[in-house]
Amino acid sequence: MTRVWMPPVLLVLSGAAVATGPARSGDPVTAAVLFVLFLLFAGMISPLVFPRPVTAAEARRRSAADGCPVVYWRPGCTYCLRLRLRLGRDASRLHWVDVWRDPAGAAEVRAANDGDETVPTVFVADRPHTNPDPSWVREQLPPAA
Known part of the structure; x- marks a missing residue:
């Protein structure tokens, strides 16, 4: 069961890591957009769909x-x-x-x-x-x- 959730979880964690850069640079809008895109893609490949x-x-x-x-x-x-x-x-x-x-x-x-x-x-x-x-x-x- 854990392997089912591994790709979506890794995408969420990657999205958080990628969004950290723009957030630290003072661009919260870009950070939020990047994180939401990663969340959407993680949701699409998760069993929830x-x-x-x-x-x-x-x-x-x-x-x-x-x-x-x-x-x-x-x-x-x-x-x-x-x-x-x-x-x-x-x-x-x-x-x-x-x-x-x-x-x-x-x-x-x-x-x-x-x-x-x-x-x-x-x-x-x-x-x-x-x-x-x-x-x-x-x-x-x-x-x-």
């Missing part, structure tokens, strides 16, 4: 019940972030499995990608699709009730 992850077993169970795809992802992955942001509100309808938190999920991704832990890997009807186009993923969602 994604819906709450579930285990691979729970995601498969839920997917079988509602027909929604299962997305295997990891924090810090730019392709996962792209998928999440392009899906918008529809992202909450998918079942998200964090491969850094769930070893079984990581094993499923490696099995689907010839031993590579390539994310995002989206399972639709038990078929894996590695780094699919977000518009295609949206098309795979069942109609909203």
Whole structure:
């Protein structure tokens, strides 16, 4: 779990270090802007941007019940972030499995990608699709009730 938060925490600390220079030089506005930019980027790569992850077993169970795809992802992955942001509100309808938190999920991704832990890997009807186009993923969602 600590490795999930390591990149965002390092960004916040780096932002504080970078903002210290302008603050000491008497330019608090530049310091504040730099720090806020680092905070925003840290927030974007943190797990907070994604819906709450579930285990691979729970995601498969839920997917079988509602027909929604299962997305295997990891924090810090730019392709996962792209998928999440392009899906918008529809992202909450998918079942998200964090491969850094769930070893079984990581094993499923490696099995689907010839031993590579390539994310995002989206399972639709038990078929894996590695780094699919977000518009295609949206098309795979069942109609909203």
